[in-house]
Amino acid sequence: MSIDARKPFSLINRRHVLGGLVAAPAILKFGAARAATTLKISHQFPGGSATEGDFRDRLCRRFGAELAKRSNGDIDVQVYPGSSLMKTNAQFSALRKGALDMALVPISYAGGEVPETNIGLMPSLVSSYKQGLAWKTAPVGQEFTKILADKGVMIVTWVWQAGGVASRTNPLVAPADAKGLKVRGGSREMDLVLQAAGAAVLSLPSNELYAAMQTGACDAGITSSTSLISFRLEEVAKHLTAGRGKSYWFMLEPLCISKAIFDGLPKPTQELILSVGAEMEAFGLEQAMADDEAVAKVYEKAGAKVAYLEDDVLAQWKTIARDTAWKDFAAKNANCAKLIKLADEVPA
Incomplete structure (x- = not known):
């Protein structure tokens, strides 16, 4: 090759x-x-x-x-x-x-x-x-x-x-933490959830997150554990919400x-x-x-504070997602409505 x-x-x-x-x-x-x-x-x-x-x-x-x-x-x-x-x-x-x-x-x-x-x-x-x-x-x-x-x-x-959140200012764990933050969610649907939680959203690929957080254009970025490591976001983040074991963000x-x-x-x-x-x-x-295991160690070594998602917090995110992103997606066309119905039937 x-x-x-x-x-x-x-x-x-x-x-x-x-x-x-x-x-x-x-x-x-x-x-x-x-x-x-x-x-x-x-x-x-x-x-x-x-x-x-x-x-x-x-x-x-x-x-x-x-x-x-x-x-x-x-x-x-x-x-x-x-x-x-x-x-x-x-x-x-x-x-x-x-x-x-x-x-x-x-x-x-x-x-x-x-x-x-x-x-x-x-x-x-x-x-x-x-x-x-x-x-x-x-x-x-x-x-x-x-x-x-x-x-x-x-x-x-x-x-x-699975994904997590790197934040340069305040930690973003529960929906209430998103209020007033400029956040990159990674998709239109994630953006709808973040907006409902009170965040301002940014649309950019994960390989542009470092520059956006470094300049302050972005307060927090949600992306995969691998990207959280590969793009060295620990250099510009003070907090990490890790997706190990449990996450509302799977890409x-x-x-x-x-x-x-x-x-x-x-x-x-x-x-x-x-x-x-x-x-x-x-x-x-x-x-x-x-x-998912390694990302917490990387951020802790860099001096960031690491938090994990609990079931009650995941339930809060899911409630918002069902009422916003899921409904919006299903309304797009017949294919979207069928897809989300079928996906919701797959056992967790």
Whole structure:
């Protein structure tokens, strides 16, 4: 697997290669020829290696390495971290158009373009990793998969992450603490909950949180445990509300592939991508949970005060979420109404 953020992005060259793959029966089976299929993966998170750094970057690299190994080098995956291939909020649209092969992306970032994707960060809807991962085979996951496919995107690896709050001023634990704070929630739905609690909300990707908190433009940011670590927010925060064990904030951050690109690949390549992608889910779960444990230690070491969520506080957040975000989402369209009904039926 090669990784080169400086290599120019060439859709024409890639499609030329893919066209050759489809046209030549001799290379439909791995090892029959050496015309490599190149897949480029974009993500917004810090880069590292296969063994060190943000686990979402490592997941992409492991995925690529395994594809290269099992295809005898016929599949070459190039990982572009830190939004080095394209801007963060452009990724989903590029996937839909076939202008980007793959991306590991917080799915709710596409909410402005595809309202149904905001189900991937619906406050208090998912309360555990077990519940989130159950979506894949449950009716809600099947329906969501169909909706995404109709929009031109396929999920290869389901990744859920619990989140917490880093605050530069006062701690943000219960809804009452949000009053008067400028908070980044991560989705339209989370913003509705925060507004109902009395906060002013900011819409920006997690990789821009550090600068916003450093300048005072943002008082508190809610994001995944991994991002709380990877983006070094402990350097600008005095308080952390950790999501370990319990949280009202669970985000779906899947590894996705463009359906247009996927459909143009030989069947053996398609099958291998889906197989390896599914195998990566165990790694994603293990690492997400490990970061839930690690984040508190990172912030405590930096001198921040750490708080945890109790059941009564979670109930307060859920009451607000049902009355605001859930209702607003369900009213968007028939798909949204169906999705949230199905999601609410998945056991916690």
